[in-house]
Amino acid sequence: MKGRGAGMIASWAFLIGFFLAVGLGLFNALSSAMIMVLAIIGIIVGLLNVTEREVTPFLMSGAVLIIASALGQGIMQAVVLNNVHFASNVLDALLALFVPATIIVAVKHVFDLAKN
Numbered sequence: 001m002k003g004r005g006a007g008m009i010a011s012w013a014f015l016i017g018f019f020l021a022v023g024l025g026l027f028n029a030l031s032s033a034m035i036m037v038l039a040i041i042g043i044i045v046g047l048l049n050v051t052e053r054e055v056t057p058f059l060m061s062g063a064v065l066i067i068a069s070a071l072g073q074g075i076m077q078a079v080v081l082n083n084v085h086f087a088s089n090v091l092d093a094l095l096a097l098f099v100p101a102t103i104i105v106a107v108k109h110v111f112d113l114a115k116n
Helices: 004-026 032-048 052-079 086-115
Strands: none
Touching: 004 032, 004 086, 032 086, 052 086
16 A cells, blocks of 8 residues: 555646646647656556556546547547647647556556466
8 A cells, every 4th residue: 555645746746747738738838858757747647646446447547548539639630620739739648648657557457466
């Protein structure tokens, strides 16, 4: 079980990462450095933020978010008006945050299953 301090760090990392991803996407400020920052925050969230009872809902939600964001890229590019590219940028930023978090949680869960 994680300590209270780690839980607070992970909770803040998730909130900061989510709002940072949305903000960067909305303002078209997603650079390779910002993608790296979001990925690092995603790793922190994956390592510290998900308890045993939250694994299945997190993985299901994370997988749906990743699939919808990745597939939504094509739809946004096909039907988007010239002024609405921010939606595609937000999806990119959310992918940068949630892909590492989901992978970390999934790998941790596989190792936990292998131990039993």
